[in-house]
Structure formats: structure tokens, C-alpha cells
Amino acid sequence: MWSNDFWNTVITVIATLFVGAFGYWATVSVSRPRRLMQWHENLNADLLRVDGAVTVMSGTATLSEPRLLEIHIKNAGTRDLVVADFVNGDDSLIFDCGAPIVDVLLVKTNPSSTVAPDWQKVNSDLHVKPFFIVKGQSVKFRILTDGPTEKVKLKTAQILETQVRNQPIPDFTPPMTFKEKRAMFAVLGTCAILVIAVPIYLTKGMQGAYDQIDQLKRCRYWDVHDPERAKNVCPTPTMPSSTTFVPYH
Structure with a gap:
């Protein structure tokens, strides 16, 4: 009932749709790896801007060079990270704050329903203890140190098959990249063509079959x-195959 041209068109459209969907998936997978942790130093501020004007104390101790740091980490991949992924236990994720840590003043997790990690300070090192961090979750550590100005450094990152990158982390979901948008529009465009073209072609194919009958x-x-x-108008009769059936009414 359907011609070879019809099936060739349908197969071509379906194949195009499949290729477009695969291209979109590949683009997103490359731009957003499955296992990726980001970190960034959001704040590194001197609390004594004028010598002798302010005294900062922690308990009974006076701090000579107090600084306020903020470290931001995020599971930016497409997979959750579980406790077992921290392959070196409490020493799997360590940040060097550049000066002795006085205290961790705040640990804030986003979304608020997610688990905040425990931590341990060892001199200038902040050990982030293993914890379950869901995809998209971020954690901020606000830290008080006492010492000279130094940039925070990532000392150790031993998380199973996970890239760890130092890059700014926005407080909102970043928009789609140009490549992701282009791939998505290609898939949507193919779907639109498929939705419009196939019914039209089906209608024409059915009409052609009825005309033949x-x-x-x-x-x-x-x-x-x-x-x-x-004899003049009709095609020359041929021997039908055993599977050929032409309905006559």
C-alpha cells in the first residue's frame, strides 16, 4: 500500500530525529560531566582595616591578623556523590586556608533540606569529612583565621572518578550554553518537521493507494x-505473487 519513497522518507525523518537527540545528549554530557565538584574562594577579608582601631577576640585570645574566609563547594555533576566516593576518608577533601584556623563560623548548605558536612581543622587545613552530596547541592564554609593574607588552596581532592575544579559558583542555576541551546533547537525543529510532514505524507500515501484501487x-x-x-489505458497484466492480494468490491 505504501511506496518505497514513503518508507524512505519516514526512515530518514526518524533517523534525523535520533541523530539530533543523540547530538543534544552528547553536547550536554560533555559540557556537564557526570561527576564534577567545583570550589571557589568567595571571600578573603582583613577584619582589621585600621591598625589599633579594633580588637578581635576568640574566647579569651586576641587575634593579631584576623581574616574572614568563605569557601564555596558544589556538586556540579549529574550524579550524586556518596560517602564511599571519598576514598581517603576524612583526608579526602582538604583546603589550605593559608593561616591557622580559629573557627568555622558557619556551614550553610543549599538546598536547605540537604545534609551539611562535618569538618575538622588542623592548623591551617580544613578537612571536609565525607558526606552525601546530591547533584546541584552547594555548601559554604565561613572561616575565621589568624595570620597573613594567603589565597585558599585545594590541598587534597581524592573523590572517586570526580573532577575537582576551581571556578566561580553562581548562587542561581546557570542558563543553558549556546551549544546546548543549538542542540536543543535542532531536536525541537526535527520534531516539528516530523509532526507536520508525516501526517501530510500519510494522507498523500493513502490517497494514492485509493486512486490505485x-x-x-x-x-x-x-x-x-x-x-x-x-488495452490503451490500463497497465499490462502481470502474474501476481502468492502473497499479493488486491481487494475488489
Whole structure:
């Protein structure tokens, strides 16, 4: 009932749709790896801007060079990271704050329903203890140190098959990249073409099949009542195969 051209068109459209979907998936997978942790130093501020004007104390101790740091980490991949992924236990994720840590003043996790990690300070090192961090979750550590100005450094990152990158972390979900948008529009465009073209082609194919049936009916009539016209207009009869069935009414 359907011609080879019809099936070739359908197969081509489906294959194009599949290739577009695969291209979109590949683009997103490359731009957003499955296992990726980001970290960044958001703040590194001197609390004594004018010598002798302010005294900062922790308990009974006076701090000579107090600084306020903020370290931001995020599971930026597409997979959750579980406790077992921290392959070196409490020493799997360590940040060097550059000066002795006085205290960790705040640990804030986003979304708020997620688990905040425990931590341990060892001189200038902040050990982030293993914890379950869901995809998209971020954690901020606000830290008080006492010492000279130094940039925070990532000392150790031993997380199973996970990239750890130092890059700014926005407080909102970043927009799609140009490559992701282009791939998505390619898939949507192919879907739109498929939705519009296939019904049209199906309608034309069905009409063509009905026209062929009508022509066969006319030829059958002319074979009996007007053989000369049937000879001039109708196709030359051929031997049907055993599976061929042409309905006549």
C-alpha cells in the first residue's frame, strides 16, 4: 500500500530525529560531566582595616591578623556523590586556608533540606569529612583565621572518578550554553518537521493507494465492457505473487 519513497522518507525523518537527540545528549554530557565538584574562594577579608582601631577576640585570645574566609563547594555533576566516593576518608577533601584556623563560623548548605558536612581543622587545613552530596547541592564554609593574607588552596581532592575544579559558583542555576541551546533547537525543529510532514505524507500515501484501487476497478470493468480502452489505458497484466492480494468490491 505504501511506496518505497514513503518508507524512505519516514526512515530518514526518524533517523534525523535520533541523530539530533543523540547530538543534544552528547553536547550536554560533555559540557556537564557526570561527576564534577567545583570550589571557589568567595571571600578573603582583613577584619582589621585600621591598625589599633579594633580588637578581635576568640574566647579569651586576641587575634593579631584576623581574616574572614568563605569557601564555596558544589556538586556540579549529574550524579550524586556518596560517602564511599571519598576514598581517603576524612583526608579526602582538604583546603589550605593559608593561616591557622580559629573557627568555622558557619556551614550553610543549599538546598536547605540537604545534609551539611562535618569538618575538622588542623592548623591551617580544613578537612571536609565525607558526606552525601546530591547533584546541584552547594555548601559554604565561613572561616575565621589568624595570620597573613594567603589565597585558599585545594590541598587534597581524592573523590572517586570526580573532577575537582576551581571556578566561580553562581548562587542561581546557570542558563543553558549556546551549544546546548543549538542542540536543543535542532531536536525541537526535527520534531516539528516530523509532526507536520508525516501526517501530510500519510494522507498523500493513502490517497494514492485509493486512486490505485479505483484504477484497478475501472480496468476490471473495461476488460469486460470496453477491451480496447482497457488495452490503451490500463497497465499490462502481470502474474501476481502468492502473497499479493488486491481487494475488489
